[in-house]
Amino acid sequence: xxxxxxxxxxxxxxxxxxxxxxxxxxxxxxxxxxxxxxxxxxxxxxxxxxxxxxxxxxxxxxxxxxxxxxxxxxxxxxxxxxxxxxxxxxxxxxxxxxxxxxxxxxxxxxxxxxxxxxxxxxxxxxxxxxxxxxxxxxxxxxxxxxxxxxxxxxxxxxxxxxxxxxxxxxxxxxxxxxxxxxxxxxxxxxxxxxxxxxxxxxxxxxxxxxxxxxxxxxxxxxxxxxxxxxxxxxxxxxxxxxxxxxxxxxxxxxxxxxxxxxxxxxxxxxxxxxxxxxxxxxxxxxxxxxxxxxxxxxxxxxxxxxxxxxxxxxxxxxxxxxxxxxxxxxxxxxxxxxxxxxxxxxxxxxxxxxxxxxxxxxxxxxxxxxxxxxxxxxxxxxxxxxxxxxxxxxxxxxxxxxxxxxxxxxxxxxxxxxxxxxxxxxxxxxxxxxxxxxxxxxxxxxxxxxxxxxxxxxxxxxxxxxxx
Amino acid sequence: xxxxxxxxxxxxxxxxxxxxxxxxxxxxxxxxxxxxxxxxxxxxxxxxxxxxxxxxxxxxxxxxxxxxxxxxxxxxxxxxxxxxxxxxxxxxxxxxxxxxxxxxxxxxxxxxxxxxxxxxxxxxxxxxxxxxxxxxxxxxxxxxxxxxxxxxxxxxxxxxxxxxxxxxxxxxxxxxxxxxxxxxxxxxxxxxxxxxxxxxxxxxxxxxx
Numbered sequence: 001x002x003x004x005x006x007x008x009x010x011x012x013x014x015x016x017x018x019x020x021x022x023x024x025x026x027x028x029x030x031x032x033x034x035x036x037x038x039x040x041x042x043x044x045x046x047x048x049x050x051x052x053x054x055x056x057x058x059x060x061x062x063x064x065x066x067x068x069x070x071x072x073x074x075x076x077x078x079x080x081x082x083x084x085x086x087x088x089x090x091x092x093x094x095x096x097x098x099x100x101x102x103x104x105x106x107x108x109x110x111x112x113x114x115x116x117x118x119x120x121x122x123x124x125x126x127x128x129x130x131x132x133x134x135x136x137x138x139x140x141x142x143x144x145x146x147x148x149x150x151x152x153x154x155x156x157x158x159x160x161x162x163x164x165x166x167x168x169x170x171x172x173x174x175x176x177x178x179x180x181x182x183x184x185x186x187x188x189x190x191x192x193x194x195x196x197x198x199x200x201x202x203x204x205x206x207x208x209x210x211x212x213x214x215x216x217x218x219x220x221x222x223x224x225x226x227x228x229x230x231x232x233x234x235x236x237x238x239x240x241x242x243x244x245x246x247x248x249x250x251x252x253x254x255x256x257x258x259x260x261x262x263x264x265x266x267x268x269x270x271x272x273x274x275x276x277x278x279x280x281x282x283x284x285x286x287x288x289x290x291x292x293x294x295x296x297x298x299x300x301x302x303x304x305x306x307x308x309x310x311x312x313x314x315x316x317x318x319x320x321x322x323x324x325x326x327x328x329x330x331x332x333x334x335x336x337x338x339x340x341x342x343x344x345x346x347x348x349x350x351x352x353x354x355x356x357x358x359x360x361x362x363x364x365x366x367x368x369x370x371x372x373x374x375x376x377x378x379x380x381x382x383x384x385x386x387x388x389x390x391x392x393x394x395x396x397x398x399x400x401x402x403x404x405x406x407x408x409x410x411x412x413x414x415x416x417x418x419x420x421x422x423x424x425x426x427x428x429x430x431x432x433x434x435x436x437x438x439x440x441x442x443x444x445x446x447x448x449x450x451x452x453x454x455x456x457x458x459x460x461x462x463x464x465x466x467x468x
Numbered sequence: 469x470x471x472x473x474x475x476x477x478x479x480x481x482x483x484x485x486x487x488x489x490x491x492x493x494x495x496x497x498x499x500x501x502x503x504x505x506x507x508x509x510x511x512x513x514x515x516x517x518x519x520x521x522x523x524x525x526x527x528x529x530x531x532x533x534x535x536x537x538x539x540x541x542x543x544x545x546x547x548x549x550x551x552x553x554x555x556x557x558x559x560x561x562x563x564x565x566x567x568x569x570x571x572x573x574x575x576x577x578x579x580x581x582x583x584x585x586x587x588x589x590x591x592x593x594x595x596x597x598x599x600x601x602x603x604x605x606x607x608x609x610x611x612x613x614x615x616x617x618x619x620x621x622x623x624x625x626x627x628x629x630x631x632x633x634x635x636x637x638x639x640x641x642x643x644x645x646x647x648x649x650x651x652x653x654x655x656x657x658x659x660x661x662x663x664x665x666x667x668x669x670x671x672x673x674x675x676x677x
Binding site (some may be wrong): 026065123158397432436 | 483484485486488490491493496497498499500501502506515518542543544547548549550551552555570572573574577578581582631632633644645647648649651654655658659662666667668
């Protein structure tokens with residue numbers, strides 16, 4: 001009898017091209033997503049060595065990190081950003097790579113458009129020079145971020161040299177309470193296991209709560225697996241997955257679809273499969289979460305208070321907390337719901353999908369952005385934007401005083417003009433609250449889309465459940 | 469890539485845990501081409517003030533640590549973003565080795581592609597090294613990749629683990645793409661098999677000559 005295998009084991013085994021005696025493997029990469037920031041030097045490397053892109057059809061490029069979210073008909077003001085976008089356009093033309101340019105309605109954040117276009121499929125290996133590639137694991141594909149040298153390696157060979165990861169299971173069962181979302185699940189997970197809790201592991205999310213999430217919600221959960229240190233998160237494919245994928249432009253069609261679904265159904269972990277580590281959460285205990293510090297593990301229920309370094313035994317952790325609170329301009333003991341915000345950002349590869357915009361709009365509807373608050377909504381792709389407009393969400397946001405922007409990574413990492421000023425505090429649906437992440441000196445509180453909209457209308461961090 | 473075999477140098481201690489790649493190099497510098505060097509971007513907002521003056525309290529600005537080629541860091545160093553710019557910045561600034569109890573996975577891999585040796589030692593060992601170089605900034609540390617040891621003066625060498633493949637690449641300064649291209653036959657055979665098993669993944673592709 002063969003040993004029961006996990007979803008990860010199955011995908012890994014199916015992609016081994018070569019295995020060295022020491023366990024190092026050459027693994028095959030099915031899809032390679034490319035954006036303008038981490039690819040220029042990789043293409044330059046190919047050029048210098050006279051190499052080609054091995055599978056241009058399996059390589060999909062889109063500009064997202066640098067793109068302005070304002071009027072696209074004007075030239076890009078910042079010369080370095082303009083150069084990176086021009087370089088990507090030149091590289092994709094020279095190497096024949098699939099490309100969605102900035103004026104294409106399908107343009108958007110690379111991790112939004114991969115699934116949207118059906119490029120992302122169960123059982124695949126998917127890489128991108130971007131740590132949030134973990135997003136695609138929601139489909140039961142092994143998807144992880146790589147550096148630029150590895151981008152060049154994949155472009156040239158369609159493979160990577162890797163060591164197998166360990167298996168970690170995060171089992172979440174039970175009903176989520178009202179106002180509690182996928183974002184709160186993953187923030188709670190990171191709070192529990194820490195930013196290094198998943199290092200060296202691929203995390204499989206399982207349990208009735210995960211099964212009950214939409215694909216959008218599963219993508220949010222997998223997206224931030226990297227914030228728990230794991231390179232990849234996985235959810236086994238099921239009917240929800242197939243339903244989402246069917247009819248997408250690059251999804252299999254006709255007989256190919258039937259054949260694919262049959263194969264995808266073989267992917268879920270076998271009963272009795274072994275995990276190196278298991279973590280269990282009860283969904284009914286999860287409440288809306290918010291970060292207070294400068295690492296995603298600095299997270300608490302919105303009902304909590306700013307923590308006190310004096311309560312921390314470990315000297316290193318105490319020093320870290322003191323420094324975080326100083327950077328964040330917070331006083332220990334302050335109820336989190338009394339922390340005022342000046343900015344609100346709704347978007348990113350974590351929470352820039354249609355379901356996220358619907359959740360934010362439901363809170364914004366009939367309310368006004370508080371005086372002194374600037375709130376912006378940045379759809380994850382042109383198609384998300386279009387759909388939101390079809391549903392009238394843009395009108396809800398605009399009537400409430402939110403800005404309605406063009407798609408891109410925007411203020412998640414502030415490589416384009418969307419950024420916080422020093423000392424500005426932001427309720428953000430993005431993924432990282434690192435120092436300076438949203439602009440030098442900016443202060444980030446990570447929250448769900450509904451919580452971000454709630455903060456926008458009250459002008460402070462707010463428990464969305466109190467806005468009923 | 470520059471080869472790494474052995475190194476003896478002073479070391480700079482960095483106490484913070486979870487130092488993310490956004491700290492090592494803020495995203496706004498990722499728009500610049502590598503050819504002009506990334507050294508000046510290293511820890512830019514921790515190292516320099518708004519108007520570009522050095523912050524004297526930051527360890528790398530203190531005279532004894534300026535010429536260090538070894539960084540002794542703390543838990544989960546290089547977590548966060550996949551940006552290889554973090555490694556470029558450390559390398560271009562002059563570092564050739566980072567010692568820490570643990571690293572972000574992607575950062576760790578990126579190091580081996582750029583001649584920057586990441587060394588994992590136990591948290592207690594790394595804390596002890598940080599203590600020693602804090603108290604005696606002129607302490608010279610020897611890192612020997614062949615023997616896989618880190619040695620401080622008058623002390624027993626500390627051993628570290630390294631993947632044999634990446635060790636070999638570092639020692640020879642080898643481009644791993646050349647290595648993989650030697651497997652061209654295996655890759656072609658795999659693609660043929662894969663296309664037969666999962667034909668829907670290959671629909672619409674041009675046939676290879």
